[in-house]
Amino acid sequence: MQIDLGNVLDTASVHGVSRETLERLDDRVAAAHDRIERGRETDEHGYASLNLPSSTDPAEIREAVGGFENPSAIVTVGIGGSALGAATLTDALDSDVEAHYLDNVDPEAVASLLDSLDLGSTVVNVVSRSGTTAETLANFLVVQEAMDDAGVDWADRTFVTTGEEGNLRDLANQHDLPVLPVPDGVPGRFSVLSTVGLAAAALCGHDIEAVLEGAAAQEARLSDSLFDSPAYAYGAVCFALAERGYTANAMMPYAESLETFSEWFAQLWAESLGKDGLGQTPLRALGATDQHSQLQLYRAGPRDKLVTLVRATDREDVSIPETDLDGLAYLGGSSLGELLDAEFEATEASLVAAGQPNVRIELDEVNEYGLGELLYAMETACVVYGELASVETFVQPAVEWGKRAARGLLGGGDFEEADAVADKERLIID
Numbered sequence: 001m002q003i004d005l006g007n008v009l010d011t012a013s014v015h016g017v018s019r020e021t022l023e024r025l026d027d028r029v030a031a032a033h034d035r036i037e038r039g040r041e042t043d044e045h046g047y048a049s050l051n052l053p054s055s056t057d058p059a060e061i062r063e064a065v066g067g068f069e070n071p072s073a074i075v076t077v078g079i080g081g082s083a084l085g086a087a088t089l090t091d092a093l094d095s096d097v098e099a100h101y102l103d104n105v106d107p108e109a110v111a112s113l114l115d116s117l118d119l120g121s122t123v124v125n126v127v128s129r130s131g132t133t134a135e136t137l138a139n140f141l142v143v144q145e146a147m148d149d150a151g152v153d154w155a156d157r158t159f160v161t162t163g164e165e166g167n168l169r170d171l172a173n174q175h176d177l178p179v180l181p182v183p184d185g186v187p188g189r190f191s192v193l194s195t196v197g198l199a200a201a202a203l204c205g206h207d208i209e210a211v212l213e214g215a216a217a218q219e220a221r222l223s224d225s226l227f228d229s230p231a232y233a234y235g236a237v238c239f240a241l242a243e244r245g246y247t248a249n250a251m252m253p254y255a256e257s258l259e260t261f262s263e264w265f266a267q268l269w270a271e272s273l274g275k276d277g278l279g280q281t282p283l284r285a286l287g288a289t290d291q292h293s294q295l296q297l298y299r300a301g302p303r304d305k306l307v308t309l310v311r312a313t314d315r316e317d318v319s320i321p322e323t324d325l326d327g328l329a330y331l332g333g334s335s336l337g338e339l340l341d342a343e344f345e346a347t348e349a350s351l352v353a354a355g356q357p358n359v360r361i362e363l364d365e366v367n368e369y370g371l372g373e374l375l376y377a378m379e380t381a382c383v384v385y386g387e388l389a390s391v392e393t394f395v396q397p398a399v400e401w402g403k404r405a406a407r408g409l410l411g412g413g414d415f416e417e418a419d420a421v422a423d424k425e426r427l428i429i430d
């Protein structure tokens, strides 16, 4: 995997992030690296996530999923960091086992998924770090009932991933369900390389050891200079641009297999860095499709966006048949991959011509190893950005406010946040 910052330097006269800016920032990156290393050495909350390439035991995960014979599907019941990492992997990789995610409580979507599955051959993985998230527990109760109604022993087809305490742990104990522990010190959005993110991939037959190897390769690149570490370079550039008003970051992979990666990145970036009036708003785009919808804004709209373009250099290709239609001859004999690459290069050039900064991230291939590299690099980029911005990367008090308000409204406790919902001003136009 490599990260190319050339198009940031090329447009430096517009936004001010030049090579000299990065050289000046490098001392602060060295200090951030030192802080990160100290945190990793003591497995401090959050920093422990960056040790997962070696602290995760893939054999433990394989053992937990190995007892389910010939599953047709896995349904992961979880939300946020308890679903997006796993979904990023299984959506990027092909498997005969279907992977589904109940990460919302939209009743129509839940009912429709459960109706469509052969529940007798479906495995359920309920994932909640806290074990108390209302959406996850509610969905699990609905899944249990659907399995009961279908005459399926749900306890036989379910395994749980959770912490030592919480409602989900109680439920697992009560029904003697197999439990994979979530590692200490790893917030949900940094948990893709742990039991939380890897179980669904293992059940789908993916090489989770290779995911960890790819991550370890990026871990080995961490050093006290951004010029030696792709991940630090990306985090530092994003920070420097955000400081200069580039407060949005459009993640734009040119691979449909990476569409869910953009969702995962959005949680990582938003929940970790959106604090104290700071942060960089993650946007989600897909190349080449969104060239035809969002690119107009990215090129000619407010100068507040970095565009991050991601692609794999090695992939399957489909040739475009020859045609004798006038004007289309240029397509014949080339391939869809070549067309996609041409679109990628054209988008980069178009942004540069307009002075809009963009970064190119290239993987060799969208496979387990490449995904491990990409995910670990983005996590580290996020952590170094958080250090440079002096925000508390590993907490999410704003999200928890909403969780308490929702529970209060449902009568799940006496939370003062729920009163704020009742007291809200309204302006209804009917």
Ligand SMILES: O=P(O)(O)OC[C@H]1O[C@H](O)[C@H](O)[C@@H](O)[C@@H]1O
Residues within 6 Å of the ligand: 079, 080, 081, 082, 127, 128, 129, 130, 131, 132, 133, 136, 188, 189, 271, 396, 399, 400
């Ligand atoms: O894993 P859980 O405890 O159920 O949490 C699931 C999600 O809940 C909240 O929304 C947090 O802000 C997320 O960071 C977390 O990933």
